[in-house]
Amino acid sequence: MTDARHAGLQSILVLAAATGVALLPLHLDLFALMQVTLFAAMSVLALSVAFIWGFGGILSFGQTAFFGLGGYVYAIAAINFGDSTNAILLAVVLPALFATALGYFVFYGKISDVYLGVITLTVTLILFNVVNSTAGEAYRIGIARLGGFNGIPSVPTFNMPFHPEIPLSPETSWWVTGGTLIAVYLLLRLILVSRFGRVAVAVRENETRAALLGYDTRLVKLGVFVLGGAIAGLGGALYVNWGAFVGPTIFSLSLSAEIIIWITVGGLGSLFGPIVGCFVIQWLVALIGSQQTFNSNLVLGAILVGFVLLLPKGVAPTFLLCLARLRKRYRSTTEHGSAQSTPHAGQLT
Amino acid sequence: MDLAIILALDVLNGAASLFLLCVGLAIIFGMMKIINLAHGEFVMLGAYATVIATNAGMNIWVSMIIVAPLFVGLVGLLIERCLIRFLYGRLVDSMLATWGLSLLLIGLVTTIYGNTMNGVPTPLGGFQVGEYRSSWYTLFLAGMAVSVMALVYALLRFTRFGLIARAVMQNPNMAATLGVNPSRVYMITFGIGAGLTGLAGGLLAPLSGITPVMGAAFIAKCFITVVGGGATIISGTLTASGLFGLVNQLGAYFTTPVYGEVILFLSAILLIRILPQGISGRFFKGMS
Numbered sequence: 001m002t003d004a005r006h007a008g009l010q011s012i013l014v015l016a017a018a019t020g021v022a023l024l025p026l027h028l029d030l031f032a033l034m035q036v037t038l039f040a041a042m043s044v045l046a047l048s049v050a051f052i053w054g055f056g057g058i059l060s061f062g063q064t065a066f067f068g069l070g071g072y073v074y075a076i077a078a079i080n081f082g083d084s085t086n087a088i089l090l091a092v093v094l095p096a097l098f099a100t101a102l103g104y105f106v107f108y109g110k111i112s113d114v115y116l117g118v119i120t121l122t123v124t125l126i127l128f129n130v131v132n133s134t135a136g137e138a139y140r141i142g143i144a145r146l147g148g149f150n151g152i153p154s155v156p157t158f159n160m161p162f163h164p165e166i167p168l169s170p171e172t173s174w175w176v177t178g179g180t181l182i183a184v185y186l187l188l189r190l191i192l193v194s195r196f197g198r199v200a201v202a203v204r205e206n207e208t209r210a211a212l213l214g215y216d217t218r219l220v221k222l223g224v225f226v227l228g229g230a231i232a233g234l235g236g237a238l239y240v241n242w243g244a245f246v247g248p249t250i251f252s253l254s255l256s257a258e259i260i261i262w263i264t265v266g267g268l269g270s271l272f273g274p275i276v277g278c279f280v281i282q283w284l285v286a287l288i289g290s291q292q293t294f295n296s297n298l299v300l301g302a303i304l305v306g307f308v309l310l311l312p313k314g315v316a317p318t319f320l321l322c323l324a325r326l327r328k329r330y331r332s333t334t335e336h337g338s339a340q341s342t343p344h345a346g347q348l349t
Numbered sequence: 350m351d352l353a354i355i356l357a358l359d360v361l362n363g364a365a366s367l368f369l370l371c372v373g374l375a376i377i378f379g380m381m382k383i384i385n386l387a388h389g390e391f392v393m394l395g396a397y398a399t400v401i402a403t404n405a406g407m408n409i410w411v412s413m414i415i416v417a418p419l420f421v422g423l424v425g426l427l428i429e430r431c432l433i434r435f436l437y438g439r440l441v442d443s444m445l446a447t448w449g450l451s452l453l454l455i456g457l458v459t460t461i462y463g464n465t466m467n468g469v470p471t472p473l474g475g476f477q478v479g480e481y482r483s484s485w486y487t488l489f490l491a492g493m494a495v496s497v498m499a500l501v502y503a504l505l506r507f508t509r510f511g512l513i514a515r516a517v518m519q520n521p522n523m524a525a526t527l528g529v530n531p532s533r534v535y536m537i538t539f540g541i542g543a544g545l546t547g548l549a550g551g552l553l554a555p556l557s558g559i560t561p562v563m564g565a566a567f568i569a570k571c572f573i574t575v576v577g578g579g580a581t582i583i584s585g586t587l588t589a590s591g592l593f594g595l596v597n598q599l600g601a602y603f604t605t606p607v608y609g610e611v612i613l614f615l616s617a618i619l620l621i622r623i624l625p626q627g628i629s630g631r632f633f634k635g636m637s
Contacts, residue, residue, distance in 0.1 A: 059441060060404045074624060114440060118576050119621060122614045125569050129614075133607040184629025255431055257448055264445060298456025306443050309435060 010189065013272065014182060021178035021275040025171040033174055035286065038242050040177045043278045044184055044235035046262045048228040050274035051188050053263060055197070057074055057204030057223030061256055062120030064227040065127055066095040068250035070236025072131070073147075075246045080142035080281025083164040083221050084156060084241075091237035092230050103222040110218075121256070128251035151247025158241045177238050181275070184231055188271055191227070256298075258285075264307045266314050272317025355481045356602060362487040364594030365494035366553060370567055370584060371574045375586040378575050380518045380538045383433060383443045387451040388571055389564025392545050393517030395421045395550020400559055409555075410472070414637065417551025418544040425543020425610060429536050444454045451564065458561040472557040486555070493552055497545065501585055504541075514538055541544060570610075573617035579624075593617065 002030070025033055045067050046311035052058045070091040102123060104114055137149025144152060160166040168176065191197045203210045203217045211217045220304060240246045249255075258281065266277025288296040311318055374388045385391075395417040402412035432450060434444040471484035505511040514534055517526045521531040557563055574593055578585030596616050601609025 105622060111622065114444075115576060115621055117444065119618055122569055122573060122618055126611050126614045129558055129607050129611050133605065253568075254452075257452060260445060260448065295456040295460045296450045298460060301449045301451070301453030301456055305446050305453060306431065306449075308446040308449065309432070314594060 009190065014186060015068055017182055017185075020177075021175060021182065025174060027190060033170055034242070035283075037170070037174045037177050037281050038239070039279045040174075040181045041105070041235055041238035041242050042262075042282060043181050043275045045232055046259060046266075046274040046278040047181070047184050047271060048231035048235065049259050050263055050268075051231070051265070052224050052228035054219060054269040054271075054274075055192060055204060055229070056200050057207075057220060058225055058228075059117050060225075060228070061117045061260070062118040062122075062124035063228065063259060064251050064255050065120065065124045066232035067133075067236040067239070067255075068097055068124075068127060068246075069095045069098060070233025070234075071246040071250050072152075074237035074240050075152045076144040076146075078156045079144040079152070082156065083162065084158045085161045086292060088158070088234075088237050090178075092234050094148075095233030095236070096226050096230035099226045100222070103147055103225040103229075107218045107225070111156070119299075121253075124253075125253050128248055131248040131251065141296065144290045145183070147247075151245060151246060151249075153245055155244050155246060157244050160218045160276050180234065180238060184234070185271060185275070191266050196220070196223065219330055257304075258300065261304050263309075264304060264314055267316035267318070268314055270314070270316040273314055277314070278314065351478050351481055354478050355483060356598070358431040358483050358487055359602070360595050360598045361491050362594075363598040364591045365487075365491040366549075366556075367570065367574055367594045367597075368494045368591035369490070369497060369552060371571045371578075371586050371590055372501060372582070373542040373544070373549065374571050375575045375582045376501070376545065377539055377542040377580065378580045379585075380443070380514060380542075381437065381535055382440060382446070383441065384435065384537075384572075385427075385433075385542075386444055386568065387445040387454060387564075388447075388546060389566070389568035390451045390454040390555070391421050391425065391546040391564075392550035392567050393458065393561065393564040394424060395547030396557060396559055396563065397466070397550075398547065399554040400466060400469055401500070404467070409469060413551040413554065414548065417546040417554075420546020421550065422544030423540040423546075426536060426540040428543070429539040432537070433485045433539060434532065451568075455564070462561070463559060466559045468557070468559045469555050471550035490552060493548075496585060497548070499509045499521065500585065501545075505582070510537070559579075570613070573614065573621070577617050577620045577624075592620075 003231075024036065028036065036201040036227045048066070049063045052060060052063075073094045074084075074087050074091035078084050083089055102120075106119060113117065131146065132149050134146035135150065137145070139148070146152065155166075156167075158168045158173060160168070170336065199210065199215050199220050200223070202213075203215065204219050208219050210220075235251070236246075239250075258270065260275040262272045262281050265281060266273030266275065281303070282298065285296050288299055290296055296338070307314065313321070353372055370392065371589065373391065374385060377385050377388075379564075398417045398420040402416045403409045407416065413489045432446060433443065436446055471486050473483065473489060475482045475484045503511075505515060513524070513529050514537075516527075517529060517531045517534045524534075525531050570593070574589045575586065577593065578589030580585075593613055593616070596621075597609050597611075597613040598610035604612070
């Protein structure tokens with residue numbers, strides 16, 4: 001696919017998504033709309049992992065650390081300020097700062113892939129343990145009680161910027177969440193075509209080669225990681241806005257596993273695929289929750305094992321690959337095979 | 350003085366159970382470079398096997414020391430044949446697939462046995478140290494840890510299978526040209542690793558709450574101990590579990606059990622940062 005055509009397809013996709021977000025409240029009842037809002041908030045988290053793993057080559061098993069931190073920061077700040085505007089900002093900035101500290105520690109220590117997975121997982125567990133044990137009066141930040149295992153209930157949801165007396169309706173909340181998802185997608189697309197994005201992909205492809213070409217690969221990876229942390233924090237704020245509640249299970253291992261499943265199903269190295277994966281898997285989990293025969297862990301586990309063994313590239317890249325093959329076959333039959341023999345053809349399709 | 354004895358027993362207990370829990374993972378990671386994220390679920394299966402066998406009227410010692418490792422070992426062999434053997438050399442894929450496997454096993458056990466299960470009582474009584482009490486079972490665990498260590502060492506060092514396994518670990522292609530079938534060695538090694546993990550699950554069954562998700566409590570600890578220990582199986586796991594057991598128990602004593610774990614995790618992160626090759630990669634190069 002040529003770049004121009006790719007860009008054309010992208011803009012059509014984004015326009016269609018934006019129209020969908022705008023019109024959806026007309027077609028869904030309140031329950032379904034809330035469901036979709038949750039899926040969209042989680043998709044922001046999916047995008048953050050899709051970006052750092054698929055384009056930065058950083059496999060973080062603990063992206064929920066930033067997601068949960070964003071959620072908690074939003075909850076505490078919103079309770080204290082009484083206004084969500086600055087709380088959302090803090091929910092992006094603080095996880096990003098935390099990601100900077102952790103990323104500096106990890107990438108400047110030249111810690112390799114697997115160990116990175118171990119460390120991020122461990123950090124998430126530390127946060128879970130610490131937050132879990134903050135029950136009681138002693139643990140409060142400002143007027144917000146941390147609540148330990150019970151979490152923080154009745155967190156103020158989003159309001160009109162700087163107007164705490166006007167909370168958002170479920171419809172507006174959906175527009176904000178869906179709109180944020182599209183905005184984050186566009187931002188990541190723009191970053192990927194920028195110089196920084198291209199260097200990040202080069203580092204993923206071959207770190208030594210990128211370093212030999214004069215790029216500071218540690219800094220590039222740190223940048224990717226911090227961006228991922230900020231996006232995950234934003235996702236956390238959106239998630240808390242959806243449920244008006246945040247508890248320590250936000251740091252749980254099962255959520256970390258679920259993110260990995262969204263991406264594996266949707267396709268690593270794609271941004272659109274993981275969003276689809278996130279929506280489909282969450283819809284599936286909600287469906288499983290409404291019946292008794294199958295356990296959701298059983299189904300999710302089977303899906304993950306099945307995809308790793310049979311379809312390791314995930315749905316979106318496999319679909320694109322099939323499309324490219326079909327087009328190639330079509331072209332080679334019309335041009336009597338000449339397209340296949342030219343070295344160009346592979347790059348263009 | 351009495352307090353010091355009790356504290357020492359606690360540390361011994363922490364280190365011994367950590368060693369028992371980790372040795373199976375260390376064998377699988379050290380030999381095959383497969384990170385088995387379903388390790389915690391192997392522990393869970395061992396505990397379930399023990400509890401079910403004991404409740405069915407079997408002697409508790411038999412069900413802990415024979416039934417649990419045998420059952421989990423067989424499950425391990427099955428899993429190796431159906432799943433793991435396609436993933437050698439694909440480190441990340443193997444992590445993802447075994448993570449899926451862990452969810453699958455949790456789901457399966459939940460579907461069959463529900464969310465909780467009655468445990469088994471801790472055998473052997475307690476004894477008095479001054480004004481404190483401790484349990485004989487702690488000492489038994491330490492004894493089992495020492496026996497498992499001796500057994501694994503002897504197996505790797507003095508048997509023909511151990512020789513072949515170490516050769517395959519060093520260079521599978523060279524071993525294959527000399528007539529060894531690496532695939533078969535991997536299969537057996539994975540089975541042994543799974544069996545030892547099942548044994549740990551069986552031995553810890555009287556001390557833990559038996560639920561399908563109990564493995565999650567162990568996986569991170571085992572993971573960091575093995576990674577912190579480095580590539581050599583016995584010396585690495587032994588030093589790492591000794592160190593982390595000490596840190597964990599002392600941290601728990603001076604603060605709370607929760608912060609004991611937090612301190613353990615923090616020290617593990619620091620250790621990995623300072624010694625990326627693990628303890629054994631730094632201090633015990635070239636030993637098994």
